[in-house]
Amino acid sequence: MPWGRWAWARGRVLAGCAVLTAGLLAFPGAVPGSPGRLGSLLDTFLPWLGLVIVLLTGLALLRRSAVALLALLLPTAAWTHLFAGLLLPGTASGPHGLVVVQHNVSDENTDPAGTAGSLAAAGPDLIALQELVPPALPVYVRTLAEDYPYHAVRGTVGLWSKHPLTGARPLDIRPRNVTEPWSRGLRAVVHTPYGEVAAYVAHLPSIRFGASGLASSRRDESAGLLGSALAAERLDRVILLGDLNGTVDDRGLAPLTSRTDGARRGFAFSYPAGLPLVRIDQVLARSARVDHIRALPATGSDHLPVAARVTLL
Structure with missing residues (x-):
């Protein structure tokens, strides 16, 4: 017709x-x-x-x-x-640039040495990891030690750095109804060539799909606690790296996204690793610019790692 x-x-x-x-x-x-x-x-x-x-x-x-x-x-x-x-293609980082990697390595990862080597191959300044379990932790420490002499681990999250770290401490982001041992946050100061940066590493509770819809109340409560910690942070420059179990558009993460900025370039879908549909592994910053974020090759985890270029302002 x-x-x-x-x-x-x-x-x-x-x-x-x-x-x-x-x-x-x-x-x-x-x-x-x-x-x-x-x-x-x-x-x-x-x-x-x-x-x-x-x-x-x-x-x-x-x-x-x-x-x-x-x-x-x-x-x-x-x-x-x-x-x-x-x-759009990512722009080059400014003169005060860092490369950071964020990865939930999975507590069922059978190749922690290969995972650590793959992350280090990207040449980042900082590596943030979640789901670190006691049997695998020494492998990550040993494999990353040569290139990343500074590290801090609190509970199941850790930060490895090419630059000195000080003041590492756990963050209390545990929801009220979680009674078992639960430590999924840390804060440390990174002494970069461009000045001090407060680095936060976090793993927020998972969300679940069920007959009643999306169950995210624990995740949202934990995000609120982390947002309060960011609000109280005295250093201007902040980089938050974590498995936040939500996208930057998710209103449940508003306590974080209202205080930080996400990537200007790149989708970097990170989950699930076999068929990435969303990016729940995030790099957010304050008084800094996340110029570009990208997904890295798969490891032994059910998440893909993400790497980001960050310019300190």
């Missing part, structure tokens, strides 16, 4: 779907958090609405619907504004 006046009469349902997609992209906060943390679920997969736009565009072309194609300009513009910049 040729394009003509009927092209404006067809595809009104598609046009409605396009407008709805644009609304979700532009105003995700309008989706309520309950029931089932529905808002956080939308936040987590917000970039993937780009696939919905592609699907709707294909259907609109098949239907030869001018009204649907015109309506699709709205979600396309919204997605471009939010995410297209992440696809």
